[in-house]
Amino acid sequence: MLTLLPIDVLLISACTWLAIGVTGLAAPHNLRFVGKFLFPLGALVGLLAGLTALEFLGASPEVAVLAIGLPNLPFHLRLDNLTAVFVLLLGFTTVGISIFAAGYFRKGEGTAPGLQCLQYHFFLASMLLVLLADDAYAFMVAWEGMALSSFFLVTADHRHAEIRRAGYLYLLIAHVGAIAILLSFGVMTSGSGDYTFDGMRAQAHTPFWASLAYLLALAGFGAKAGLLPLHVWLPEAHPAAPSPVSAMMSGVMLKTAIYGLLRVSFDLAGAPQWWWGVVAMGIGLATAVFGVLYSAVQSDMKRLLAYSSIENIGLLAVGLGLTLIFHSYGMEILAALTLTAVFYHCLAHAVFKSLLFLCTGSVLHATRERSLGKLGGLIHRMPWVAWLALVGVIASAGLPPLSGFVSEWLLLQGFLFSPGLPHPWLNMVVPVAAAVVALVAALAGFAMVKFFGIVFLGQMREPALKDARDAGPWERVGLVWLAGLTLLLGVLPSTVIGLIDAATRQLLGTGLADKVDAHSWWMLAPISPARASYEPLIFLATIVAAALIGRALVRRLYHGRMRRTPAWDCGYIFRGPRAQDTAEGFSQPIRRIFEPMFRMERHFPTSRDAQPYYSVKVGDRFWYWLYLPLVRLVNGVSTLITGLQGGRIAIYLLYSFLTLIVLLLVARP
Amino acid sequence: MSISGLFWQIFAIVMALALAPLLTGWVNQCRAWLQNRSAPPLLQPYYMLHKLFHKDVVLAHGASTLFRSVPVAVFGCMLLACAIIPTLSTDLPFAPAADTIALVGVFSLARIFISLAAMDVGTSFGALGGRREMLVGFLAEPALLMVIFTTAMISQSTSVVTIVETLAHRDFVIYPSLAFAGIAFTFVSFAENARVPIDNPATHLELTMIHEAMILEYSGRHLALIEWAASLKLYAYSCLGLALFFPWGIAEGNSIGGLLLAIPVLLAKLTVGGGLLAVIETINAKVRIFRAPEFLGTAFLLAVLGLLVRLMLETRV
Amino acid sequence: MNADMPLSAQLINLFASVILLLAFAMLAQRRVLTLINLFALQGLTLCLSTLVVAFTTGQAHLYWSAALTLLLKALLLPWILHQLVRKLNVKSEIEALINIPATMLVGIVLVMVAFNVALPISELSQTITRGTLGIALAVVLLAFLMMITRQKAITQVVGFLSMENGLFLAATSATYGMPMVVELGIALDVLIGAIILGVFFFQIREQFDSLDIRHLEKLKER
Known part of the structure; x- marks a missing residue:
């Protein structure tokens, strides 16, 4: 009797995804076949992978060796609890996104559907392989596969120069990151030539080399995740991609970078130094503040979400840094607390950000409009999308009782109990960092209110919006799945923590589960109930009950009469859609308060303008401080080198000849 | 969870519902006296609620379901807040549902609910109010969290009940950091409850309003619920402030004697607090909206400073 | 922990914190008159804290210095400054070189620096209130910051005086006071300094018709 180990099931899932992709090529233009058959099939495979990971969690690691790859260097694969948490994330998020995608792709939009199906499923399979890889070679192959397939997906609509440019930038930074990752792996082998992760674990790294490996990994994975200052591709690539792809990239792909960072810093690079955590925390704080401020001032709905993803990645880096600090001082309970927060936030963000990106996809299809300034009032035409987006918005704003709040709560608890660090400076800096995290969380609420309020509420800013249609049944199912997961992650924190605890224990040796499990299943009390507790289910139930009883009582004791009239608005006559706040207007306070953070190009109307208008463009300061000088430098160097290129064949032959002579002279036996 | 605990919990909620408009009325009365006006009756907020509940709801054409569900949702949120803040006793069955964070x-x-509702009808003032509310909110929220951090560090707990028990029922100790936190908390609660330096609850001057601008389109029972929720919020903030900084008098168990003593103590504290609120509102002028960040930024920094003072002075061995 | 500190030490800590709070309030203040009042309040708190130290340790000369503080810093100097403001017609709004929230942020960083720098020093001290050393240092640094970021000469004087408050706090709380001679000397210095500065104000205004210190930038050699 053949028994299938979980790792085999995952391998089969990856292969099935590849097969589904290749099948898509058979009928590249058959939208019905690709959309209504292949994508749902992919979703089923995702469900299978997710369930397998769920089943596996808590078990001991499994390994497999695939005899493909280079001679003497087969693919080593390993399924452990850290991997399983991220496979869980990948699988369950994929279900929602793939089902949504089944109804999303339309005729005549860029790349043929069959080809997109191949790229999409190749993307999924390579992400799964990244998580499973147990040697540097397999990891890098999968990593590059992930980068390339997502590049093609981003540039699906390649007829627009702007999208091609975004794709190019993405590919460039992805490769800069890949080089750093490769170097990091190189450092960790310590010249032993053993590229398996087991070999790296076995090496005794000196602090210097371990730190170098960590910093390289931070740069490499940071480039993929969108940490400052390598974030610039993210707000370009996410809006350019089709919405399911944005959802996949933001929800899942960014998390593979977090996975890589966790793998290197806790598993491969040896014992962490305390300052590793400080570096990660510093970069994370900067990234989070930057992300949330820019997110609040965007006027393109997908860019807004992309910047919000940067913010969330920043928060993850803060959590990671705090974990490293606690871990390096041997404060394992607190480390377990913050690491749990990191895992939880990975899961929560994957789900709610995919949900929000998919909602923008539906809006985009219904209105062909991405600019917030031309949307509005869609709750009347697209109630499904609007109400489901509201779930994502509340979670994304980090509000109880949904998923974003749980991880924020855990993280703040970690900060709160930081005093006692044996380092006086850290002791003072860490609580102040908590203040910054609190500010970021509050600003995220601002950005999300702006997103939801401008897109779905108010009057329709353009007459064409009247024809907007709600999402189709496939799209609805996908959205409902993700919204449901958001709700579950929000109200059942103890259960989820019980699941991911295996990974925490694997990395740190201690977990939270025994503490969390000691209380009722609806209560989350990571240290002890007297110290801190949170019961989202009771929380939700109380609000709902109070609201319902209040409503019923009012109707019973008084009445439920209602009539409709035009809006009052203090009696002002100008009540058209133009009198509403624009996206720019809404974020004006942020631009004003944090003015030095932005690079603004503004045009103010004057009294002599025949057609007065106001416009503001917010640019990324990093682009002007870092990237443009770099581009100029590269251009300058290239111009110098162009001089070598005379165009005459004789000259080129001379170069080769000279090189040969020099080599002959230099190279001696 | 005992039966008597549940009873006192429900009693506390009912008391919050009943006392909240009274507190608002008391503050209005004090303000009127201080400003040499003849004061409205103490029970005016109740008359107002009763009147509004009787009236028909007049809904704008563009209002969606969200607009109609927000008043009850906000009301529910505030009720929950009142349920978990200890007013009479620290034996609250609902308290573990939510800690201070x-x-x-x-x-x-x-x-967020009320700001979204403000944007729903799509009028210029609504969106203006929503935006300003979020502005005040994102500045006030971190400050409030920092205040809570300071108190939580003293009691090694974020649970309100434990904080109260630590501060009220152990040896009397002066915590300088609490002074900072207390001032920061006062700033925040003025901003959060639409009080004078930031907003004026009595204004209907379009360009300066925040809270009033958001609820312009509400009427009838919706408005009543929102006004009630606003009173509950003031009550919740007052009780939170009392619980964190003046917790003496809150009963620890639910012995009848302790609870019977706690009621008059609470009333006295609220009376004094409401009077102080009116005094502060009267001697201050409303600041420009763009001074609000400065005001709340100060609160935030004070709270952070409290945290630092806590670390410097109070955590030595 | 805090709980086993005697009440007097707790009171001294409280007063030290209030002094720090007032230093911050001065940093955030826009109006000159309020600034002077805050300074007077700081002097008063300092006097109270000195009284508590004197009472606890029973050192008689500390009563004297408390009285001196009260007289000089809470009454006399504020009165002189008030007079100056009235005579010089100083505009009530203070223009800051850096905006106030940014100044406050820098202030927070300074407090952290001060606390951490003072930590090893205060470990050497034997007194029970050695924690206030960090606060005293922070007050000094904050006063310095105020002198740097403000444009009016009069705020610089207040900053200077507040700095001296910080030093005095360090002296009384961390080491239970300096010798009386030193204290008298410092007090006299401060008084003379303030008076000389007052004279300077009149001269500056005569010369430039304003008290803006930017005018002094012209006084360089070309």
Whole structure:
């Protein structure tokens, strides 16, 4: 009797995804076949992978060796609890996104559907392989596969120069990151030539080399995740991609970078130094503040979400840094607390950000409009999308009782109990960092209110919006799945923590589960109930009950009469859609308060303008401080080198000849 | 969870519902006296609620379901907040449902709901109010969290009940950091409750309003619920402040004697607090909206300073 | 922990914190008159804190210095400054070189620096209130910051005086006071300094018709 180990099931899932992709090529233009058959099939495979990971969690690691790859260097694969948490994330998020995608792709939009199906499923399979890889070679192959397939997906609509440019930038930074990752792996082998992760674990790294490996990994994975200052591709690539792809990239792909960072810093690079955590925390704080401020001032709905993803990645880096600090001082309970927060936030963000990106996809299809300034009032035409987006918005704003709040709560608890660090400076800096995290969380609420309020509420800013249609049944199912997961992650924190605890224990040796499990299943009390507790289910139930009883009582004791009239608005006559706040207007306070953070190009109307208008463009300061000088430098160097290129064949032959002579002279036996 | 605990919990909620408009009325009365006006009756807020509940709801054409569900949702949030803040006794069956961090979350949740509702009809003033409310909110929320951090560090707990028990029922100790936190908390609660330096609850001057601008389109029972929720919020903030900084008098168990003593103590504290609120409102002028960040930034920094002082002075061995 | 500190030490800590709070309030203040009042309040708190130290340790000369503080810093100097403001017609709004929230942020960083720098020093001290050393240092640094970021000469004087408050706090709380001679000397210095500065104000205004210190930038050699 053949028994299938979980790792085999995952391998089969990856292969099935590849097969589904290749099948898509058979009928590249058959939208019905690709959309209504292949994508749902992919979703089923995702469900299978997710369930397998769920089943596996808590078990001991499994390994497999695939005899493909280079001679003497087969693919080593390993399924452990850290991997399983991220496979869980990948699988369950994929279900929602793939089902949504089944109804999303339309005729005549860029790349043929069959080809997109191949790229999409190749993307999924390579992400799964990244998580499973147990040697540097397999990891890098999968990593590059992930980068390339997502590049093609981003540039699906390649007829627009702007999208091609975004794709190019993405590919460039992805490769800069890949080089750093490769170097990091190189450092960790310590010249032993053993590229398996087991070999790296076995090496005794000196602090210097371990730190170098960590910093390289931070740069490499940071480039993929969108940490400052390598974030610039993210707000370009996410809006350019089709919405399911944005959802996949933001929800899942960014998390593979977090996975890589966790793998290197806790598993491969040896014992962490305390300052590793400080570096990660510093970069994370900067990234989070930057992300949330820019997110609040965007006027393109997908860019807004992309910047919000940067913010969330920043928060993850803060959590990671705090974990490293606690871990390096041997404060394992607190480390377990913050690491749990990191895992939880990975899961929560994957789900709610995919949900929000998919909602923008539906809006985009219904209105062909991405600019917030031309949307509005869609709750009347697209109630499904609007109400489901509201779930994502509340979670994304980090509000109880949904998923974003749980991880924020855990993280703040970690900060709160930081005093006692044996380092006086850290002791003072860490609580102040908590203040910054609190500010970021509050600003995220601002950005999300702006997103939801401008897109779905108010009057329709353009007459064409009247024809907007709600999402189709496939799209609805996908959205409902993700919204449901958001709700579950929000109200059942103890259960989820019980699941991911295996990974925490694997990395740190201690977990939270025994503490969390000691209380009722609806209560989350990571240290002890007297110290801190949170019961989202009771929380939700109380609000709902109070609201319902209040409503019923009012109707019973008084009445439920209602009539409709035009809006009052203090009696002002100008009540058209133009009198509403624009996206720019809404974020004006942020631009004003944090003015030095932005690079603004503004045009103010004057009294002599025949057609007065106001416009503001917010640019990324990093682009002007870092990237443009770099581009100029590269251009300058290239111009110098162009001089070598005379165009005459004789000259080129001379170069080769000279090189040969020099080599002959230099190279001696 | 005992039966008597549940009874006192429900009693506390009912008392919050009943006392909240009274507190608003008391503050209005004090303000009127201080400003040499003849004061409205103490029970005016109740008459107002009764009147509004009787009236028909007049809904704008563009209002969606969200607009209609927000008043009850906000009301529910505020009720939950009142349920978990200890007013009479620390034996609250609902208290473990949310610690102080989650309490901040409840207030933000209500704020987001009401800001969204303000944007729903699509009028210029609504969006203006919503935007300003979020501006005040994102500045006030971190400050409030920092205040809570300071108190939580003293008691090594974020649970409101434990904080009260630590501060009220152990040896009397002066915590200088609490002074900072207390001032920061006062700033925040003025901003959060639409009080004078930031907003004026009595204004209907279009360009200066925040809270009033958001609820312009509400009428009838919706408006009544929102006004009630606003009173509950003031009550919740007052009780939170009393619980964190003046917790003496809150009963620890639910012995009848302790509870019977706690009621007059609470009333006295609220009376004094409401009077002080009116005094501060009267001697201050409303600041420009763009001074609000400065005001709240100061609160935030004070709270952070409290945290640092706590670390410097009070955590030595 | 805090709980086993005697009440007097707790009171001294409280007063030290209030002094720090007032230093911050001065940093955030826009109006000159309020600034002077805050300074007077700081002097008063300092006097109270000195009284508590004197009472606890029973050192008689500390009563004297408390009285001196009260007289000089809470009454006399504020009165002189008030007179100056009235005579010089100083505009009530203070223009800051850096905006106030940014100044406050820098202030927070300074407090952290001060606390951490003072930590090893205060470990050497034997007194029970050695924690206030960090606060005293922070007050000094904050006063310095105020002198740097403000444009009016009069705020610089207040900053200077507040700095001296910080030093005095360090002396009384961390080491239970300096010798009386030193204290008298410092007090006299401060008084003379303030008076000389007052004279300077009149001269500056005569010369430039304003008290803006930017005018002094012209006084360089070309």
